[in-house]
Amino acid sequence: MHERFHKFAQGVSERVGSVQALLLAVSVVLLWAVSGPLFDFSDTWQLVINTSTTIITFLMVFVIQATQNRDAKAIHLKLDELIRAQKHARNEFTDLEDATEEELAELAQQFKRVHERARQRHLARGHDDRREAPPDADSKH
Numbered sequence: 261m262h263e264r265f266h267k268f269a270q271g272v273s274e275r276v277g278s279v280q281a282l283l284l285a286v287s288v289v290l291l292w293a294v295s296g297p298l299f300d301f302s303d304t305w306q307l308v309i310n311t312s313t314t315i316i317t318f319l320m321v322f323v324i325q326a327t328q329n330r331d332a333k334a335i336h337l338k339l340d341e342l343i344r345a346q347k348h349a350r351n352e353f354t355d356l357e358d359a360t361e362e363e364l365a366e367l368a369q370q371f372k373r374v375h376e377r378a379r380q381r382h383l384a385r386g387h388d389d390r391r392e393a394p395p396d397a398d399s400k401h
Contacts, residue, residue, distance in 0.1 A: 266330060273327040276320065 275281055292309050299305035340354040356364075 265326065269323045269326040270330075272320075272323050276323075 289309070292305075296305060336355075336357055343349045343353050344351065356367075359367075
């Protein structure tokens with residue numbers, strides 16, 4: 261059952277994310293808008309689009325979330341394997357998605373310190389990091 265749902269969710273996600281799906285959605289909305297005068301812009305006419313979009317959105321949340329969850333899990337496993345395979349990598353980074361906010365904040369601080377030490381070494385060698393660094397390298401760390 262889970263595998264069938266995964267295949268269904270993956271297929272729907274791929275199709276809904278296509279240009280054709282966007283064009284279909286725009287066409288339906290335009291057709292609905294153009295049909296307004298035929299139905300005297302009645303409450304029923306408005307209810308059709310409101311109900312349709314609500315139901316589609318509600319169902320798509322579950323389909324997209326299932327696809328994203330599976331993709332995220334696969335990416336984490338791939339990254340875990342890369343970390344595990346590296347001789348000098350810290351294995352504590354595997355399963356980092358299960359870390360607490362405090363643990364993540366501490367790791368972020370460690371990386372800021374590493375970045376600052378590398379920057380200081382770079383400057384000590386006489387390099388002008390403003391001239392050689394990418395435009396917003398410091399703002400990302």
